Amino acid sequence: DSGVTQTPKHLITATGQRVTLRCSPRSGDLSVYWYQQSLDQGLQFLIQYYNGEERAKGNILERFSAQQFPDLHSELNLSSLELGDSALYFCASSREGGSDEQYFGPGTRLTVT
Amino acid sequence: DAKTTQPPSMDCAEGRAANLPCNHSTISGNEYVYWYRQIHSQGPQYIIHGLKNNETNEMASLIITEDRKSSTLILPHATLRDTAVYYCIVMNNNAGNMLTFGGGTRLMVKP
Numbered sequence: 001d002s003g004v005t006q007t008p009k010h011l012i013t014a015t016g017q018r019v020t021l022r023c024s025p026r027s028g029d030l031s032v033y034w035y036q037q038s039l040d041q042g043l044q045f046l047i048q049y050y051n052g053e054e055r056a057k058g059n060i061l062e063r064f065s066a067q068q069f070p071d072l073h074s075e076l077n078l079s080s081l082e083l084g085d086s087a088l089y090f091c092a093s094s095r096e097g098g099s100d101e102q103y104f105g106p107g108t109r110l111t112v113t
Numbered sequence: 114d115a116k117t118t119q120p121p122s123m124d125c126a127e128g129r130a131a132n133l134p135c136n137h138s139t140i141s142g143n144e145y146v147y148w149y150r151q152i153h154s155q156g157p158q159y160i161i162h163g164l165k166n167n168e169t170n171e172m173a174s175l176i177i178t179e180d181r182k183s184s185t186l187i188l189p190h191a192t193l194r195d196t197a198v199y200y201c202i203v204m205n206n207n208a209g210n211m212l213t214f215g216g217g218t219r220l221m222v223k224p
Contacts, residue, residue, distance in 0.1 A: 002156065031210065043157070043200075043214035056211050090156050094210065101147070102212060104156030 003027065004105035006091050012111045018079040021108045025072055025093030031055070032074040033094075033102060034066055038087035049074055050096075081112045117201045122219040125195075131188040133218050135201030138182040144205045146177060147212070148186045150197040157200065157214075160186065191222045 003026035013019055025032050034046040045058035049068035060066075063081075068074045078085060088107045094100040118136040125131040137146065147162040161168055161175045163184075168175045174187040188195055200217040204210065 002158070004156070033211065035212075037154075042216065043151075043212075045211035045213065048211060058211055088154060092156075092212075100210070101159040101162060102210070103159060106156050107154070109154075 002103040002105060004091060004093050004103050006089075006105040006108050008108060009106065010109050010111075012113065013081060014113055015081055015083060017081050017112075018077065019081065019110065021076040021078070021089050021091075021110075023074045023076070023091030023093075023105060025074070025091075026103055029093035029095050029103075030072065031094045031096065031100070031102075032068055032072070033092040034060075034074070034076050035090045035092065035104075036087050037090065037107075038084075041087075043090075046076070078110070083112050086110055086112045117203055117215055119199075119201055119215065119218045121216060122221070124221050124223055125188075125191045127193060127222055127224050128190055131186075131191040131195065131220060131222070133186040133188075133199050133201075133220065134183065135186070136183045137201070137203045140181050140203050141205070144203045146175065146181075146184050147202045147204055148173070148175065148199065149202065149212070149214075150195075150199045151217075152194075152197040157212075160199075191220075193222050193224065196220060196222045 005024045037043045046060040048056040090107045092102040092104045148160040149157040151157045177184045198217040
């Protein structure tokens, strides 16, 4: 158990819909990261927040957005969902940043039908 | 970030040491070498990282060559539970902390 929690575990929704994925980092960790893992693209970094502020952005679609709240939990919002958005979405956290290792949650499996 | 090259798959006998190689010939001076693994579809798990010195923890050892162009992750006594995809990642901490995952090495530990 990494100490990072993600909800829900599974999500099935239809194309065009909007969903919100939630992540609670390990106690004391200030940085949160979101990654997407699909069969054809592998594990890809989406976005990082540090203490409430966006710190780095990867290959995140404009239909996707994220935020980190004052209690440090984070949400990833996916809208206008397409079949290709079906994937595992992982959240990770680290103490600060720098060379700190990242601890991953169990993931949310999103299926778009 | 420097690109890494890993063999796509390896086998190891249970109880033997598993030595997983990684080439990162374009690594720069301030880039760290990280190793993570992913068991089936679980979240990736941090194993170890280093800059230039060899490192050891309760899970594994990391050997980095003197020129830093390659490294080897050593699992000293592999068990069936070590069957996973192992990722070698080089990261420049000054450019954000995102991990760039390649294809990794699929390690199969066999009885």
